[in-house]
Amino acid sequence: MATKEYSFYPGCSSQKGASSSNYLISVETLCEELDIKLNTIPDWNCCSASIGYSGGGELPRLALSARNIALSEQHHGGQDIVATCAACWLATREAAERLDENADLMAETNEALKEVGLKLEKNETKIRHMTEVLIEDFGYDELGKHVKKPLEGMKIAGYVGCQTNRPFGIAGESFENPKYLDKLVETLGAEPVEKYDKKVSCCGGALAFSEPDKSQALVKDIIEAAYDGGAEMIVTPCPVCQMNVEVYQDQINATYGTKFKMPVVYYSTLMSVAYGRNAKESALDGQIIKAKKLEEIAAK
Amino acid sequence: MSDLNTQLVEKYRNNFLQEVKDNVEEGDWVKMCMQCGVCSGSCPMGPYWDHPPQEIFMMIRANKREEVLSSNSMWMCTSCYNCIARCPRELPITHIMHGLAHYAKRLGLAPKNQPTIKFSQLFWDNLMKKGRVNELKLGLSLYFMNGFAEGVKKAWKMKDIGLGMTLTRRLNPLEILGGHGVKDQTGFQNMIKKAQELEAARIESSVKK
Numbered sequence: 320m321a322t323k324e325y326s327f328y329p330g331c332s333s334q335k336g337a338s339s340s341n342y343l344i345s346v347e348t349l350c351e352e353l354d355i356k357l358n359t360i361p362d363w364n365c366c367s368a369s370i371g372y373s374g375g376g377e378l379p380r381l382a383l384s385a386r387n388i389a390l391s392e393q394h395h396g397g398q399d400i401v402a403t404c405a406a407c408w409l410a411t412r413e414a415a416e417r418l419d420e421n422a423d424l425m426a427e428t429n430e431a432l433k434e435v436g437l438k439l440e441k442n443e444t445k446i447r448h449m450t451e452v453l454i455e456d457f458g459y460d461e462l463g464k465h466v467k468k469p470l471e472g473m474k475i476a477g478y479v480g481c482q483t484n485r486p487f488g489i490a491g492e493s494f495e496n497p498k499y500l501d502k503l504v505e506t507l508g509a510e511p512v513e514k515y516d517k518k519v520s521c522c523g524g525a526l527a528f529s530e531p532d533k534s535q536a537l538v539k540d541i542i543e544a545a546y547d548g549g550a551e552m553i554v555t556p557c558p559v560c561q562m563n564v565e566v567y568q569d570q571i572n573a574t575y576g577t578k579f580k581m582p583v584v585y586y587s588t589l590m591s592v593a594y595g596r597n598a599k600e601s602a603l604d605g606q607i608i609k610a611k612k613l614e615e616i617a618a619k
Numbered sequence: 620m621s622d623l624n625t626q627l628v629e630k631y632r633n634n635f636l637q638e639v640k641d642n643v644e645e646g647d648w649v650k651m652c653m654q655c656g657v658c659s660g661s662c663p664m665g666p667y668w669d670h671p672p673q674e675i676f677m678m679i680r681a682n683k684r685e686e687v688l689s690s691n692s693m694w695m696c697t698s699c700y701n702c703i704a705r706c707p708r709e710l711p712i713t714h715i716m717h718g719l720a721h722y723a724k725r726l727g728l729a730p731k732n733q734p735t736i737k738f739s740q741l742f743w744d745n746l747m748k749k750g751r752v753n754e755l756k757l758g759l760s761l762y763f764m765n766g767f768a769e770g771v772k773k774a775w776k777m778k779d780i781g782l783g784m785t786l787t788r789r790l791n792p793l794e795i796l797g798g799h800g801v802k803d804q805t806g807f808q809n810m811i812k813k814a815q816e817l818e819a820a821r822i823e824s825s826v827k828k
Contacts, residue, residue, distance in 0.1 A: 373740040
């Protein structure tokens with residue numbers, strides 16, 4: 320297969336020394352294996368995720384995403400934008416759709432873009448999540464062909480979460496019971512938790528910061544359901560899900576008397592290990608709760 | 620309360636639905652709500668709302684302007700999009716909640732000392748500084764948002780998580796010195812300023828219409 324190229328929107332949390340920098344490392348490894356070239360949007364800015372609305376009105380928030388899309392049009396014309404972060408993907412795609420539907424907002428947005436010497440010309444760029452690229456542009460069969468070390472004997476809960484799933488999700492999947500993560504887990508040789516009832520439940524998102532108790536109550540249920548399904552690990556496509564479900568387990572244990580120690584990994588880490596790459600390239604050193612089984616497989 | 624708020628009350632007297640339609644993000648959808656309650660039943664923060672979305676929509680129609688805009692409800696939204704995915708009338712409920720929240724804040728009617736209002740503003744201010752979020756500064760400003768003493772307590776409570784993040788290179792203490800940002804700082808700031816001006820002018824002109 321020829322190299323596939325995309326216009327890449329990495330997002331704030333993927334930057335060096337940021338909370339999902341491990342995600343980016345494993346995505347880069349994955350892209351090497353699949354011969355994907357990610358062309359980073361030059362001088363991209365934050366999308367304001369879905370929590371910037373207190374200070375940011377609709378138009379300033381649209382301008383943020385419009386600047387990224389316009390930069391992509393200008394530098395990577397014709398390439399789909401791909402984001403690895405659920406919030407980046409969502410905010411950017413929503414902005415493109417809102418501007419497409421509302422000529423007044425489009426005119427005002429372009430007036431703001433004049434200040435940076437840009438114009439949203441066509442607004443026809445497709446804005447996609449990395450999991451869409453994997454499933455739609457490659458497909459499970461192709462993804463399976465690259466497996467060198469099947470993750471045999473592992474049982475993994477596919478936690479899809481919210482924003483990779485709603486309101487857009489993956490074409491052909493249902494909002495209430497999407498199966499693509501389970502299929503991916505199977506493709507890599509592991510066993511998915513089939514009836515994982517919390518697979519699309521909310522972890523609290525940004526409210527993990529402002530309403531920690533309420534958010535941790537939600538996270539507790541997500542982890543508990545994974546244990547109940549016999550999982551030894553959770554896999555997720557979203558940086559906020561990954562962080563919220565992994566890093567608060569000690570606090571949840573202290574509050575609820577639970578004994579959680581559930582590793583939570585990105586699909587890209589799982590794939591990198593199955594594709595035969597080492598622990599560092601798979602970003603296993605980014606796990607706060609170590610994914611020991613994956614470390615063993617990676618060391619083999 | 621702001622002058623703008625007084626003018627808006629005057630202008631839209633007894634028609635808050637129209638005010639929402641004119642001035643709130645996706646506000647023209649509110650009239651489409653058929654009061655089925657699926658949104659309220661689907662919300663992960665449902666138990667904590669003063670008024671669930673369905674009730675907010677009815678209160679808008681019933682002209683309960685003050686109660687709606689000072690409600691804590693919209694600030695409980697986690698942006699999980701369950702309500703959007705399930706609404707049989709396709710209302711973009713998440714966006715309407717964000718829009719109402721922002722409008723309440725703009726008019727100075729949002730509740731005081733609500734943690735998500737503070738965090739949401741901190742997030743915006745943080746990304747406005749350099750065009751990209753500085754996670755270290757955002758975390759610290761969050762811990763200290765209710766004063767120094769509470770901040771120290773909170774930072775202490777979070778120290779193990781902070782250490783874990785630092786050891787896995789997912790938090791960089793050096794970010795305090797500046798950190799990531801866009802190169803075109805001037806352009807970026809001017810673009811946002813322009814967008815803010817245009818938006819403010821639109822709301823002000825709705826008073827005069």
